[in-house]
Amino acid sequence: MNFEDTSLPGLGVRREITLASGRRVGVVILRDGSMQLIISQREDPDACAAAIPLSVDEAGAIGAMLGAPQLVTQLTDQHRDLPGVNTQQFVLSHESPYVNRTLGDTSLRTRTGSSVVAISRSGRVFPSPEPSFELNAGDVLVIVGTSTGLDNAAHLINDG
Amino acid sequence: MGETAIILIELGAVFLGLGLLGRMAAKFGMSPVPLYLIGGLMFGHGGLIDLGGISEFGEIASEIGVILLLLMLGLEYTARELVTGLKGSWFAGIVDFVLNFTPGAGLALLMGWGFTGALVMGGVTYVSSSGIIAKVLSDLGRLGNRETPVVLSILVLEDLAMAIYLPALTATLAGLSFLGGLRTVGIALAAITVVLLAALRFGPQISRLIHSADQENFLLKLIGAALLVAGLASALQVSAAVGAFLLGIAISGSTASSATKVLEPLRDLFAAMFFVVFGLNTDPTTIPAVLPMAIGLALVTSATKILTGVWAAKRAGIGVPGRLRAGVALIARGEFSIVIAGLAVASGAVTGELAALATAYVLLLAVLGPVATRFVEPLSKPFLRKRTQSSPTLPNPPLVTD
Numbered sequence: 001m002n003f004e005d006t007s008l009p010g011l012g013v014r015r016e017i018t019l020a021s022g023r024r025v026g027v028v029i030l031r032d033g034s035m036q037l038i039i040s041q042r043e044d045p046d047a048c049a050a051a052i053p054l055s056v057d058e059a060g061a062i063g064a065m066l067g068a069p070q071l072v073t074q075l076t077d078q079h080r081d082l083p084g085v086n087t088q089q090f091v092l093s094h095e096s097p098y099v100n101r102t103l104g105d106t107s108l109r110t111r112t113g114s115s116v117v118a119i120s121r122s123g124r125v126f127p128s129p130e131p132s133f134e135l136n137a138g139d140v141l142v143i144v145g146t147s148t149g150l151d152n153a154a155h156l157i158n159d160g
Numbered sequence: 161m162g163e164t165a166i167i168l169i170e171l172g173a174v175f176l177g178l179g180l181l182g183r184m185a186a187k188f189g190m191s192p193v194p195l196y197l198i199g200g201l202m203f204g205h206g207g208l209i210d211l212g213g214i215s216e217f218g219e220i221a222s223e224i225g226v227i228l229l230l231l232m233l234g235l236e237y238t239a240r241e242l243v244t245g246l247k248g249s250w251f252a253g254i255v256d257f258v259l260n261f262t263p264g265a266g267l268a269l270l271m272g273w274g275f276t277g278a279l280v281m282g283g284v285t286y287v288s289s290s291g292i293i294a295k296v297l298s299d300l301g302r303l304g305n306r307e308t309p310v311v312l313s314i315l316v317l318e319d320l321a322m323a324i325y326l327p328a329l330t331a332t333l334a335g336l337s338f339l340g341g342l343r344t345v346g347i348a349l350a351a352i353t354v355v356l357l358a359a360l361r362f363g364p365q366i367s368r369l370i371h372s373a374d375q376e377n378f379l380l381k382l383i384g385a386a387l388l389v390a391g392l393a394s395a396l397q398v399s400a401a402v403g404a405f406l407l408g409i410a411i412s413g414s415t416a417s418s419a420t421k422v423l424e425p426l427r428d429l430f431a432a433m434f435f436v437v438f439g440l441n442t443d444p445t446t447i448p449a450v451l452p453m454a455i456g457l458a459l460v461t462s463a464t465k466i467l468t469g470v471w472a473a474k475r476a477g478i479g480v481p482g483r484l485r486a487g488v489a490l491i492a493r494g495e496f497s498i499v500i501a502g503l504a505v506a507s508g509a510v511t512g513e514l515a516a517l518a519t520a521y522v523l524l525l526a527v528l529g530p531v532a533t534r535f536v537e538p539l540s541k542p543f544l545r546k547r548t549q550s551s552p553t554l555p556n557p558p559l560v561t562d
Contacts, residue, residue, distance in 0.1 A: 014304060
């Protein structure tokens with residue numbers, strides 16, 4: 001699937017895919033970090049039938065809905081026999097100090113014992129991300145760990 | 161009552177009045193610029209109440225207003241966007257310039273306002289208001305439309321063209337010789353090139369120099385740098401506004417977005433003052449005489465802007481409805497046209513009639529532009545549908561619900 005990026009000078013960027021049906025679906029990511037979900041009209045493919053403003057958390061939630069849940073369900077299934085091991089997803093909020101820094105910078109593994117097994121961004125899943133993976137606001141981090149470890153991880157990615 | 165007391169009361173009344181006007185504008189979803197102009201007209205010479213006391217503060221405040229307007233405009237763009245914009249759509253930029261500069265300049269020549277008047281009026285009719293247009297497109301949910309990047313890239317080029325146009329204008333208004341004017345434009349061009357290159361290369365470093373986690377400190381450094389650069393540019397007769405614009409471009413990334421946040425309220429305050437002062441200096445009784453001319457000019461330049469947008473969108477492979485949307489979106493003129501007219505009026509090199517014409521013209525198009533943009537779709541739909549129905553269309557695939 002090809003992501004098509006179009007710069008909107010002064011405002012932000014539009015990222016979209018063209019579906020098999022010919023319709024465009026994507027997001028407009030504005031400078032201030034806010035987002036719009038866009039869906040093209042059927043009778044006029046240049047125009048948008050909908051442009052729905054999304055907060056970072058809402059966008060992350062939709063991304064997760066589209067990309068991460070199968071992964072989380074699968075992992076939870078696999079860990080069913082291991083008591084105390086959980087899988088959870090966290091949205092990297094705008095205020096997080098790790099926005100635009102690498103996964104390695106968080107030292108999540110060393111500091112909480114939990115590990116990031118996948119990152120979902122705009123519905124695209126990056127499995128087993130490397131420490132050099134650069135985090136963006138709105139990324140959904142799929143983390144595996146004990147419940148304390150997950151609590152600590154949530155705290156860490158939000159507040160550093 | 162002491163003089164200070166009168167000034168404070170007058171200023172308070174003006175800002176309070178602007179605030180109320182601004183809220184009214186927001187209610188109708190329109191730009192407050194036309195209302196600020198009307199506010200200024202009411203309180204100036206020949207208006208309802210003559211507010212003479214604030215002229216001293218008003219002048220310096222409006223000067224700062226222009227600097228902040230352009231600084232924030234520069235902050236909106238990254239150097240990369242400007243360079244790609246320049247590469248990708250320079251031809252559309254030239255078409256835009258020729259089609260929309262000519263009517264204003266032509267009218268000024270017809271009126272016998274000379275070369276200076278033509279340069280000023282050409283600029284007034286040429287520049288669309290990127291502020292108004294970006295806001296309208298985003299309010300109407302058209303940011304995802306295919307024609308929107310076409311519109312935005314034309315706006316980028318216009319804003320970039322200002323960096324060459326304003327120095328040329330300042331030089332002409334100052335009565336510099338042709339050679340002196342060339343020198344000024346040369347300096348401006350060199351400065352733009354240096355700033356673009358520096359911003360591409362050292363953007364993060366420049367930003368770090370200005371950036372500070374402490375808001376107060378950050379604001380002081382920003383304003384200080386802006387006024388300093390603007391002052392230096394003005395000393396070189398390159399126009400203070402252009403200096404601020406270039407500084408804005410040089411600041412990038414997260415520094416730019418936090419700078420926008422800190423500066424926005426200040427810009428709104430000082431820019432409002434700028435529009436008011438422009439209105440104050442225009443005698444409202446001169447407007448009725450130029451109104452027919454302003455309406456004619458507004459109609460002609462609306463048509464030329466539509467033509468520009470339709471042509472550029474067609475070149476980008478956009479369908480007919482999208483071409484129309486792109487064309488109509490470009491109609492709105494606003495803050496920049498007033499900046500140009502304001503510079504001209506302040507220099508005293510143009511007639512009062514020109515100021516009245518520019519005011520009436522911007523009042524018309526700042527209101528008409530957004531309204532037309534909103535209604536182009538529903539109004540043109542019946543006509544366009546007839547056309548598409550007469551041509552054979554593929555039947556909708558079955559079992560697909562929309």
